[in-house]
Amino acid sequence: MILCANLSTYAQKASTIDDKQFVEYLTNSLENAEINKENRNAVFKTSRNYWKGKKIDYNLHPEKYEKAMSLYHENQEKFKELKNVPNKKRNKRIEDAVKNFQNLDDRNTFSKNSILFVGSSSISGWKTSISFPEFYIINRGIGGMNMHEIIYYYDILIKKHAPSVIAIYCDIDIEQGKTPEESVNTFKELTRKIKADFPKTVILLLSMKPVIVDDFIGKDIRKNKMITNAQLLKFSNDENNIEFVDLASPMLNAEGKLKTEIFIEDGMHLNKLGYAIWNPIIRNVLLEITQ
Template sequence: MSTININNYSILNMKTSILVTFLCISISIYAQEGKMVDNDQQFLDFLENSLESDTVNDETAKNFHQRSMAYWKEHIYDYNLHPEKYDIALSLFYQNQQKYKQNNSIKIDRYKDVIDNFCRFDNRNTLAKNPILFIGSSSIVHWETSLAFPEFPIINRGFGGASLPEIIHYYDDIIKKHSPSIMVVYCDIDIERGKSPREAVNSFKELVSKVKKDFPKTQIILLSMKPTLIDDFLGKDVHRNKIITNTKLSEYCNDEKNLHYIDITNPMLKSDDSLRSDIFLSDGMHLNPLGYTLWNPVVREEIAALTKQKE
């Protein structure tokens, strides 16, 4: 077992994360309706009027989320450079988020077509035995793992904006059938959709428990949840809850055999500990090719160590 602290890529080919998809749809609809993105004062006035309004229904909620996301999308980079400029707007935004709450429930089989495609591919090809299996949400989907780690037998089974319950739901199809020697897991969608650190960690534990039961010798690597440029727009506690969850995951790995934690946050930060903006796609959430080059070395180092350990 080990804990690694790090010191200081692919164009999106599908709409994978529900959160990012919502951002894009909101902005495009707003543009199609011929409305310009608010300037700062217009957005503040809108937020105040929304709070004072007695009308809360699907239409007003839709208008709030579309208009707000259009504004934040326009101000992602400036916000991350000068967050203090947006204190009032962010406070009003959070109050409105509580008033115009969204339904964050998911349909557990929403990615059935993706899983079916995996199964068809597996049935048509001879895959590596006892591979290094990458599992998780969109950060795994867009990671060109076979190119990043050509020296290892990689299978990538990341899908959509998968939550941990969805990964567990499809466990037999994406994990068990492959009998992995090493499994790399990344998933932050549960926290980004409003779940608590306790709920997220419990889901990680459930997944680990299933793997350990079927494959007691498999080494499992849990990657920390990355910060993004839009964490604060997803919800008031998203950034804080990612930090709490990462701490709990690290502690969990320290107490478990064959379980390893890798902190992939530090290389994403500048010398003043602020988040680099040049490592993200325009959505402010997904990594671009440069971003993955920051993750690759430390993940390679851990995989290499675990592979050597098995020899």
């Protein structure tokens, strides 16, 4: 048995941990570890190192890791109260990114018929102007930005550009533990603001994508993304000038498994192959709207 006192020490050796040892480690953490920052950091460092080498195989054969994943989620639940601490560094990074966009806007003039992409890292990492050269594109994506932050910075990120089309992508709320209902409500709040200011603007709600590390982020993350997508689709069907775009389904292979080759090494962000799936879908939607 791995003693509780060795949680931190074991984290340093986690690259060599085998399946049986990992299950034993997580069990011991649940039964014996005190809830403190040191133990939390040790458990999640060990887990990150373990899952790093298993993430592809896990997505192909999740049944092999059922016990380990269940214990991992139980540990996440055990230490969750230590997670809800304001992240000043993260907040400062997003604030600085918004200021950079503000400075860029102050030095340039933008088309009033622009197509605006706004959201989290899937937007910020998307080479939208290169992908859609036939359109006037403005990209205002910021990695890790949630919907509440998009709404908070609405005047800078959205309102000043008066876009003819706005594409919104954000899965951060779900990844931060919000329910599908909470997430959808923030999308509705944002669309209300856009409609009030720009009633003729077409709003594209881009579906949340499944990623290799969904289950490592937290229990039911992928499930909640898919539930949110279904609710956003229903919402868009009941609204004028709002269209839901399914980018998630094409990311699955014929067996319904996630295409692992479309992500960069972190298992979360898309590579060129991933965006190559998205680009023609969005282009067809934009052509249909603009023509």
